[in-house]
Every structure is written in structure tokens, then in C-alpha cells.
Amino acid sequence: MGVAGPSGPVMDRDEVDRALARLGAEHEAVETSLLALQDHAGRRLLEGARLTGVTQERWTATEASITLLWTYFDAYTDALRSAREIRSRRRWSSREDLAELTELLRGESVTLAGGAAAAPGGPNVLSRRFTLAALVDEMNGLYASSLDMVVAADAVWSALPARIDLLSAELQRTRRLAHSVGVRPGEHPAGDDLERITRTLTDLREQVISDPLAFWQPARGSSAPGGGRPDTTRYDREARALEEVRREIDAVLTVRQDAEARLVRLRDVLSRADRTLAEARSARGEVLAKIAASEVPAVSGPPTVLQEQLAAAAEYRRQGQWHRLSPLLESLEERAEDELLRARESLTAVTAPLAVRAELRGRLDAYKAKVARHGLAEDPLLVERYDAARRMLWSAPCDLRVAEQAVLRYQRAAAELLAPGVPEQRGPQTRREPAGPSDEREG
Numbered sequence: 226m227g228v229a230g231p232s233g234p235v236m237d238r239d240e241v242d243r244a245l246a247r248l249g250a251e252h253e254a255v256e257t258s259l260l261a262l263q264d265h266a267g268r269r270l271l272e273g274a275r276l277t278g279v280t281q282e283r284w285t286a287t288e289a290s291i292t293l294l295w296t297y298f299d300a301y302t303d304a305l306r307s308a309r310e311i312r313s314r315r316r317w318s319s320r321e322d323l324a325e326l327t328e329l330l331r332g333e334s335v336t337l338a339g340g341a342a343a344a345p346g347g348p349n350v351l352s353r354r355f356t357l358a359a360l361v362d363e364m365n366g367l368y369a370s371s372l373d374m375v376v377a378a379d380a381v382w383s384a385l386p387a388r389i390d391l392l393s394a395e396l397q398r399t400r401r402l403a404h405s406v407g408v409r410p411g412e413h414p415a416g417d418d419l420e421r422i423t424r425t426l427t428d429l430r431e432q433v434i435s436d437p438l439a440f441w442q443p444a445r446g447s448s449a450p451g452g453g454r455p456d457t458t459r460y461d462r463e464a465r466a467l468e469e470v471r472r473e474i475d476a477v478l479t480v481r482q483d484a485e486a487r488l489v490r491l492r493d494v495l496s497r498a499d500r501t502l503a504e505a506r507s508a509r510g511e512v513l514a515k516i517a518a519s520e521v522p523a524v525s526g527p528p529t530v531l532q533e534q535l536a537a538a539a540e541y542r543r544q545g546q547w548h549r550l551s552p553l554l555e556s557l558e559e560r561a562e563d564e565l566l567r568a569r570e571s572l573t574a575v576t577a578p579l580a581v582r583a584e585l586r587g588r589l590d591a592y593k594a595k596v597a598r599h600g601l602a603e604d605p606l607l608v609e610r611y612d613a614a615r616r617m618l619w620s621a622p623c624d625l626r627v628a629e630q631a632v633l634r635y636q637r638a639a640a641e642l643l644a645p646g647v648p649e650q651r652g653p654q655t656r657r658e659p660a661g662p663s664d665e666r667e668g
Contacts, residue, residue, distance in 0.1 A: 235320070236327045241312060244330045248305055251361055255298060258368055262291065265372075267379025278436035280378060287374045290367045297364050300335050304357055335360055369450050374438070376451030381437035384455045389430045392464055396422060399471055406477045406547045413548045415473045422463050422470070429459055480551040484542045487554055491535055494561040499527045501568035509575045516578040517622035524571050528564050531557065581625055586618050589632050596639050604642065610635040 236244065262268060268291075271284050308329045311322055328334060333354035355363065400419050403409070410416040433440055443453040480487075505524045512521050534557055541550040593611055596602055614631035617623060 235324050241326050248357060252305055255364055265375050267375040271378055276435055278439055280436045280438040283374050283438055287371045290371045294364055294367045297360055300337060301360050304335050372450040377441045378437045381440050381455045385433045389426055393426050396467055403474050408474060408548045415470045418470050422467055425463050477547045477551045481547045488539060491557055491561055494565050495531055498565040498568040501572055505572040505575045512578050515621045517624045522574050531560060582623055585628055585632050589614050592636055592639050599643060601642050606638050610638055
């Protein structure tokens with residue numbers, strides 16, 4: 226084959242046929258893709274939508290790209306038709322036909338003028354020449370960018386508006402439920418939250434419809450058209466906020482269902498606290514009368530503030546102000562239990578001296594029973610010390626410190642008599658007083 230200008234060697238008949246078959250297949254594929262893009266639901270929505278922001282800018286550029294795509298495709302179709310006509314002139318193409326086909330199929334045989342000549346984003350030129358292969362590459366690039374924009378917008382529109390509508394429906398049900406339990410804007414924080422969520426969802430839906438690409442997150446490292454996902458950050462935030470409000474309202478509903486039982490329990494707890502404090506006040510008087518030289522803590526009066534709040538809670542229940550009753554009941558339940566615990570601690574602190582006296586009495590009687598088992602109950606020294614300790618413990622007022630020393634003296638005497646090697650029965654003349662505390666031994 227000879228050389229036919231810049232297009233390289235002249236193609237033979239088989240090469241021409243193979244090239245025409247390949248270009249025909251590419252033509253069919255491009256046509257199918259363009260028709261699919263033309264019929265794409267996202268493209269039709271974009272054409273009819275009132276767009277704003279980044280979507281408006283991208284769609285303006287994409288519309289120009291789609292128009293240019295069809296211009297390129299028409300030029301490609303004309304060039305392919307011309308090549309097929311030349312090849313169909315005769316079964317065995319002449320050398321001149323093959324040279325013309327080589328120039329048409331491999332050379333810059335397609336010339337575009339005017340707006341179609343300018344590359345996207347490039348400077349304006351009067352005309353531009355393409356080979357068929359270069360024209361296919363241009364169409365592929367324009368198609369990919371156009372499809373990416375259309376698919377992204379369609380993906381956002383397919384995902385977010387429907388989800389926002391479902392959330393808005395749930396929001397309306399929650400608002401009706403909130404109204405039924407008195408949760409209203411300006412009266413309860415949850416009511417204010419519902420108003421804010423309503424406004425946010427309304428604004429969010431308008432923005433998604435007019436500027437879907439503002440809610441699109443492209444996938445990193447992906448070159449496929451439409452690679453990415455809708456950005457649901459704002460939607461998710463409002464969904465979580467609505468769920469929190471719903472939990473608050475559910476809590477208020479629970480209050481409405483069991484308010485009476487909780488009020489009854491509160492009255493019972495406060496009543497027990499009052500009775501315990503009254504018992505502590507009575508016990509304090511007894512301690513002051515029966516125990517000498519003892520510091521007895523003062524006992525506070527009944528919890529009047531809690532009683533007033535309990536009355537307010539009952540009024541809230543009667544008026545059906547459940548949103549006010551709910552936090553008040555929670556606070557009252559905690560404080561009522563604290564009040565009952567404080568009353569019990571006060572009673573324990575007040576009666577501590579009586580408990581000490583009771584312990585000393587028990588210890589004295591226990592040692593008396595022990596020496597009796599050993600036949601020492603009539604021992605003069607033990608009888609003397611037992612009587613002394615008993616008079617102190619069973620007299621009023623009782624000096625606990627002196628009484629404790631008397632019990633200890635009785636214990637020491639009993640321990641000495643019960644010590645191993647000491648006869649169980651001894652006359653008074655053989656006994657001696659223990660030397661001191663170091664001689665004390667527990668029986």
C-alpha cells in the first residue's frame with residue numbers, strides 16, 4: 226500500500242470492512258446511550274424543575290453538553306454514512322475509493338464550526354477538526370459528565386424527599402399526640418422542638434427539590450457516573466431530634482396512665498417519713514429524760530415544702546397538665562425517698578444512747594447468767610457489784626459513762642473468779658480486788 230497523506234498507509238478492503246463494523250457498533254452504542262439519557266427520569270425532572278445553587282449551575286452546563294453531544298453524534302452519523310456509501314459503490318473498492326475511505330475513517334474528516342467547535346471549558350474557535358475516534362472519545366467524555374450529574378440529582382430526589390415526607394407524617398402524628406397531653410410551643414420545651422423540626426423539614430424539602438446536588442456526596446476515587454450517595458446528615462439530625470421528643474411525650478403519656486398510683490405511693494412515703502420524724506421527736510424527749518450527760522441531736526419538722534409540691538402535683542393531675550406533672554413527679558419521688566432516709570437516720574441518731582444502755586443491760590445480765598452456771602451467783606462481791614451496776618442502768622437519768630464502768634467492774638470480778646485454777650467457792654477473806662484494767666478477761 227502506498228501512503229495517502231497524513232492518514233497513514235491506505236487501508237485494504239478487509240481493514241475498511243473491519244473499521245466500518247467497529248464504527249457501526251460504536252455508533253449503535255452511542256445512540257443507545259444518548260436515547261437512554263434523553264429518556265432518563267432524572268433528566269426529565271431537571272428540565273421541569275425550578276433549580277437553584279450548584280444544581281442550577283451544573284444543569285446549565287450539562288444541557289449545553291447534551292446539545293453538543295447530539296451535534297457530535299449527528300456529525301459522526303454523517304461521516305459514517307458517507308463511508309458506507311463509498312464502500313457500497315462496488316464490491317471490490319478501487320484504489321481511489323480505498324484512499325478516500327482511509328482519509329474518512331482515519332483522518333480528521335469531521336469539521337465542526339461555531340459553538341460546536343469549542344471544547345467544553347476551552348476557548349472559542351471558528352472551527353475544529355476531528356477524527357472519528359477522537360469524536361467518539363469526546364462523546365464519551367461529555368456523556369459521562371452529563372450522566373453523572375443526572376444520576377446524582379435523580380438519586381437525591383429518589384431518596385430524600387420520600388424520607389422527609391415520611392418523617393413529616395410522623396411529625397404530624399407526634400404533634401397531635403403532644404397536643405393531647407398539653408405539650409405546646411411556649412409551654413414545654415418539647416413543643417418548641419416540634420415547631421423547630423417542622424420548620425427545618427419544610428426548608429430541607431424545598432432545598433432538596435431545588436438544589437439536589439447540594440445534598441450529594443461523591444464517592445472518593447470513583448470515576449463511574451453517579452458514584453456517591455445522598456448526604457442525609459441534616460435529615461438524620463432531625464430524625465434523632467424527633468425521636469427524642471417522642472420519648473419525652475411517651476414519658477408524659479406514661480405519667481397520665483399511672484399518675485394516681487404514683488401519687489398514692491408518694492403520699493405513703495411522705496406519711497412514713499412524718500411518722501418516723503414524730504417517733505424521733507418522741508424518742509428524743511425520752512432520751513433527754515432517761516439518759517444523763519448525753520448530746521442528743523435535734524429533730525427537724527415535717528417536710529412542708531414536699532407536702533405543698535405534692536398538693537400541686539395532685540392539682541396538675543386534676544387539670545390534666547401532664548407535661549407539668551411529669552417532671553414534678555420525678556423530682557418528688559426522688560426527694561421523698563431522701564426525706565424518708567433522713568427521717569430514719571435521725572431516729573437512729575436520737576435513739577443511739579438508749580441502744581447503748583440496752584447493750585449494757587444485756588451484757589450485765591449475760592455475765593450474771595454465766596456466773597450463776599458456775600455456782601457463783603451468791604458471791605458477795607459479785608452481788609454487790611451487780612446491784613450497783615443494775616441500779617445505775619435501771620435508774621433515770623442514767624449516766625452511761627458511770628454505768629459502763631460499773632458493768633466493767635462486775636465483768637472483771639466475774640472473770641477473776643472464773644479464771645482457771647481458782648476455786649469456784651471461796652470465802653470473802655480469800656478474795657482480792659483486781660489490780661487494774663490489765664487483769665480484765667472476757668468470759
